[in-house]
């Protein structure tokens with residue numbers, strides 16, 4: 001009964017769908033990356049490594065590094081803020097925690113574009129911050145805020161912070177308070193206890209948060225386009241341009257391939273870290 | 287005395303409250319400003335000139351927005367129906383089998399974590415190479431890819447504490463597999479299926495990148511997020527404030543409802 | 556030629572390299588109340604699930620009235636299972652749950668309603684017909700599950716620890732109730748149980764299972780009074796075991812004490828064996844075929860009877876002797892007192908060591 005083929009009837013439609021519209025298209029990218037670009041765009045079916053080589057051309061590689069730097073900065077700050085917030089929530093009385101968590105995550109549920117747009121409203125030349133500055137009597141030239149790198153970083157942090165809070169809260173809430181108490185009891189200061197006991201037991205949450213924010217940021221093209229104003233490019237924008245304006249698909253595919261490899265590598269790393277950490281789960285379950 | 291998760295003396299406790307205050311301010315001030323401005327009569331952040339819903343009224347006059355809203359609804363409804371059917375069946379099938387290969391779990395999990403941009407690019411090249419004419423239909427089938435994974439995850443979460451003995455009981459009492467599916471499994475799973483459908487609907491309404499890549503050329507297949515994107519690239523207007531507020535309200539309400547239906551929590555949360 | 560109602564022939568079930576049921580052969584007669592008794596993991600549930608059609612046989616065959624049903628799917632077998640967890644449909648009320656099986660048989664609506672009403676009355680659930688399973692107590696749920704299976708009037712009703720989830724008091728009420736229903740419906744019951752007392756009280760015949768095989772099949776009296784193996788003797792009820800050595804027709808226990816038995820055992824002279832005596836066959840301060848002195852170390856009060864724990868030189872464990880309440884009232888030993896135990900030769904059973 002349990003081993004017959006009936007479940008296949010249930011799962012095969014969805015699996016076919018995923019296979020045809022996810023697996024095959026993704027594999028396709030890998031293939032296209034090794035073809036030549038046609039004279040009028042499109043694809044010429046001869047094998048080449050030119051596209052891959054072009055990715056490592058200083059011009060484009062620089063954009064990669066830049067994207068990585070911005071994504072890393074955003075992920076780093078988001079982790080600090082997110083861990084602090086998660087720690088603070090976890091130290092509130094138990095009965096208030098679900099509600100605090102709910103409200104920390106609520107913005108995550110609203111539309112991504114809208115959340116980015118909210119920062120345009122704040123940062124633009126006629127925006128709220130400029131108005132406030134004028135209102136409190138500042139009448140010099142305000143530095144440009146919108147369409148800058150910091151704006152992009154803030155936008156990314158703002159969009160993904162709830163995710164980090166969640167991923168950090170999970171291990172923090174499972175901490176057994178008696179372990180920290182035992183550490184204090186044995187003579188450690190609060191700071192030492194945090195550094196030696198709490199942090200190592202919850203670093204998984206930070207790692208998860210970091211990897212996800214980094215992965216989502218490095219391939220992002222909406223936030224740089226909206227808050228960076230197209231002033232500078234990130235990989236996502238570059239890829240987008242190859243497919244939709246420059247019409248150089250093979251190069252776009254090569255860029256995507258490298259991007260996918262970076263993302264998958266990081267996600268894999270994260271999975272390994274989590275698996276390692278779950279070995280010590282018995283301790284954290286309070 | 288109430289047990290705190292992390293030991294805190296009075297000063298640390300205050301510090302924690304401060305941190306929560308700062309983070310919540312960071313999270314909520316931007317969207318609150320947006321919402322407030324959408325009700326500002328003058329529409330500008332320079333001064334509050336009185337409460338008004340006139341910017342919402344203006345949305346009704348805007349044919350482009352209405353058309354985009356209709357498209358979005360069309361896409362969301364069809365992708366929700368398809369993904370709810372496929373995702374629920376998948377969940378049941380996978381849980382009946384119990385022991386699934388790693389590759390199967392991966393392929394089911396992948397659409398939820400695969401960055402949108404990757405899927406968007408892949409689908410765009412796929413459709414173009416096959417010479418498929420793109421439009422709302424390509425958006426729909428693309429949205430089903432990730433939506434079915436989310437529906438599946440929600441339904442599977444419910445199936446984790448599902449008493450499989452009732453399926454055997456149904457067979458024992460003479461029901462065929464199909465009858466059991468319709469009369470026993472589906473009704474018991476209904477809350478989770480509905481929650482999954484609602485989630486899928488919201489994700490589809492909100493989704494921008496994949497729709498943007500797979501919509502093809504022309505205005506006829508522009509969805510609401512695409513419309514919003516086009517509008518906000520040209521700056522801030524009171525109409526966008528109103529539209530953004532509306533979109534935000536819809537997603538938050540739909541997702542809150544979905545969670546309430548399911549009571550289990552959303553995947554990835 | 557007449558067939559037994561149910562004939563299980565050389566049935567085997569392997570899960571990978573685990574052998575859950577091995578070489579079980581058993582006939583069950585019409586109208587019998589049959590109990591499968593065994594320790595946890597002995598294969599009772601697996602055997603039952605093969606009868607219901609939920610597990611495929613690795614080898615062997617199952618015949619119902621002479622025809623093989625081994626290949627039939629569960630929904631086409633005239634056999635019903637009452638699940639240990641009851642497996643009530645949570646989204647249907649009591650009446651709907653019970654009607655489900657008849658609806659599968661495509662009976663006309665009025666007929667179904669009439670049948671449901673009848674059986675609700677039999678199991679005394681008429682008042683609760685509109686309740687959902689979650690609004691019922693354990694005992695009520697148990698009766699719904701029973702009614703749901705019974706209403707199909709199967710040739711055989713399989714029950715997997717039907718009373719397992721009930722408390723002790725409700726359990727003994729339901730034991731009688733189940734027996735009554737079995738009589739009333741004239742259906743063959745095959746019941747799995749952990750509880751040897753339950754099996755003795757309820758069953759017409761009992762099969763003891765161990766490690767996937769049948770150890771002994773017989774009436775409760777057979778099983779209790781004439782266990783075929785030491786395991787069966789130990790598993791059912793309380794039994795005292797004394798290590799002995801065979802010497803001619805007698806048994807040589809420690810300290811040169813001789814034990815007599817009317818039973819003979821096919822073992823060479825001088826080999827080790829155990830003598831087994833039930834506690835109620837040991838009489839305090841009565842001279843019988845066998846006599847043994849010992850000190851009372853503990854007295855356990857059980858209401859209906861007393862169990863005396865008596866330390867003797869014959870075994871490390873104290874020997875247990877049962878005294879009924881009225882005997883104890885007249886003549887009750889105290890702890891530390893030395894007493895004499897006597898029993899007849901016919902009450903000594905012998906097993907290989």
Ligand SMILES: Nc1ncnc2c1ncn2[C@@H]1O[C@H](COP(=O)(O)OP(=O)(O)OP(=O)(O)O)[C@@H](O)[C@H]1O
Pocket residue numbers: 570573574575593594595596597598599600601602749
């Ligand atoms: N699906 C399965 N896969 C592998 N092994 C199984 C499976 N079902 C049962 N077994 C094994 O078969 C043996 C018999 O199990 P079964 O459930 O029949 O025992 P049981 O007598 O009903 O025990 P209990 O009294 O605890 O219910 C056990 O060793 C069990 O581990």
Ligand SMILES: [Mg+2]
Pocket residue numbers: 599600601
């Ligand atoms: Mg069992």
